[in-house]
Amino acid sequence: MTIDHRNLSRINNRKQVLQQLFNNQETSRAEIARQLNLNKSTVSSIYSELNALGLIEEVRQGESTSSGGRKPNLICLNQNYGFVASFNIGTSYMASMFNYINGEIIQYSRQPIEHFDILNIMQMIKNEIKHMEKVDQTSHGLLAIGFSIHGIVYHNKVIDSPFLELDGIDLQEYFEKEFGVPVVLENEANLSAVFENDFYASDQIKDLITISIHRGIGVGVIANGSLYRGNRGMAGEIGRALMTDRLNDGSNELVKVESLCSEDAIINQVKRVKGLKHIDGAELSRLYHYDNQVLQIFDHAIELLAEVSYNAVVSFGPQEVYFNSTLFEDIPELFDRIKARLIEMGTFSPIKKIEGSRMTSLLGASSLAIHRALDLEHYKLKMRWPNEVKNVD
Structure with missing residues (x-):
């Protein structure tokens, strides 16, 4: 089969022009x-082709050059071309987000799942999308x-999920x-790494990891600027690593790390020792500060989390490390203690x-989803940083 190199070049040029439109708040044909x-x-x-599709928005007229001449028309990607939807299915909730094609957030919501079965969850997702379609004013x-x-x-x-059947x-x-x-579809920890890479990391940061501590413990890995999944998507599954658990009778047992120090494991231990059926973030924080039994649970968990995080750092060699857990937002001291312990252990990568x-x-x-919609999967798109999220040193 003959390869049409001119057509391949045209496709590549089109993608690069589209990338320039995405990555600049305003630009011009001459600048591109x-x-x-x-x-x-x-x-x-290519401009004429993209403009006919509705992908270009004219922003304003720029300044002419020092030698005079016609003022350039400044352009950008048209955010009203269309939108993408994303969903996160938790153990008791479903979170949804809608974004314009340029990454700007349209809407974020979080609702409880009353009947946890896949058919009910799929119907909830369909309802969310159809509701957005009713109020949508984008062209596509x-x-x-x-x-x-x-x-x-x-x-x-x-391939495998601990609770989603x-x-x-x-x-x-x-x-x-x-x-x-x-x-x-992608793993939650991997997506946190994608977020840091696409929304935050500078061009100089090619290797980073995010450590997500939720129901399980996972590492998202960006290696040489790209998401690293490993064989069958298994890279970063540090919560499944085996650790020796010393039992009360003096014996040892190999157990998964996440069964000892994930967010769910910690909360379940606290509920068990305090005889509670439910606990929220505020109550968990209060018990951490004023209850010795609960403090001992956290002390042990912090040591285990520092150990498994250190192993992840030395295994993947990141330039930067990011922790992702609602526990750290409810009790900020937990992050400070883990960070201090990692520094003691010899971690030199910046920890945030x-x-x-x-x-x-x-x-x-x-x-x-935006990369896929624009057919730019292997192109660097600089997303606009959302006000709702911060990185804290």
Whole structure:
């Protein structure tokens, strides 16, 4: 089969022009040609094509050069071209987010799941999308859907999840048929790493990890600027690492790390020793500060979390490390103590905490969905940093 190199070059040039439109709040055809070292006629032809599709918005008229001449029309990606949807299914809640095609958040919501079965959850997702479609004012509507999965994902398939029973349902296949748009699935910790890479990391940061502590413990790995999944999506599953647990009778037992010091494990231990059925963040913080039994639980968990985090750092060699856990937002001292312990152990990579961690995996999912919708999967897109999330040293 003969390869049409001119057509391949045209496709590549088109993607690069679209990337320039995305990554600049405003630019011009002449500036795009200069940045990409392309002929102005090539850029003008691609501009006309993208403009006819509705992907370009004219911002304003720029200043003429010192030698005079016509003032350039400044342009950007048209955010009203369409939107993407992303969903995070927790043990008792479903979080959803809708973003314009440029990454700007349209809406974020979080609602309880009253009947935890996959058919009910899928109906909730459909209802959310259909409601957004009713009020949507973009020109092309829904463009792609992303899912944040607490479990192992490989090639858009859920390989294993500790609590999400799919009963043989293929989420990608179902929602692509239902809404006629591409669907991407990814592990929650991986998406937190995608978020840091696409929304925050400078061009100099090529290797970073996010350590997510929720129901389980997972590491998202960005290696050489790209998400590293490993064989069958298993990279970063540090919560499944085995650790010796010293039992009350003096014997030892190999158990998974996340059964001892994940967010769920810690909360369940606190509920058990205090005889509680439910506990919220405020009460957990109060007990941490004023109850010796609870403090001992946290002391032990902090040591274990520092050990497993140190092992992740020396295994992946990141330039930066980010922690993602609502525990650290409810009790900020936990992060400070783990960070101090990691420094004592010899960790030299900068260690930061993500505030607004409930949103990071959804933002990562929206980024993947936008890349997919624009057919720019392997291109660096600089997303706009949301006000709802902070990185704290």
